[in-house]
């Protein structure tokens with residue numbers, strides 16, 4: 001079923017999206033980092049400090065999420081260069097173009113993803 005695999009045009013389109021996202025993330029994390037520094041240098045009024053503390057926590061958490069997304073995007077771009085992009089990392093099946101357009105950093109096909117999520121939710125229950 002070779003038609004399930006990505007065409008050059010589709011690959012180029014996805015690569016464009018990933019490049020855009022990576023650029024956006026770089027700008028965002030730089031902005032977040034800047035904010036953290038600003039909060040730290042603010043005056044130490046107890047009330048302000050409490051607000052700054054929760055702001056900082058939020059900013060750091062956001063930055064952490066962004067870092068993870070950035071590494072996912074880089075991973076996707078590396079796989080693209082290696083010619084592995086679009087294949088499920090678990091079973092090797094092609095991930096559909098539709099799914100990749102919705103989530104270009106996806107490394108698992110929908111079946112493996114669903115399975116992984118079920119395992120995750122079981123872990124949480126027990």
Ligand SMILES: [Zn+2]
Pocket residue numbers: 088089090091092093108109110111112113
């Ligand atoms: Zn799979």
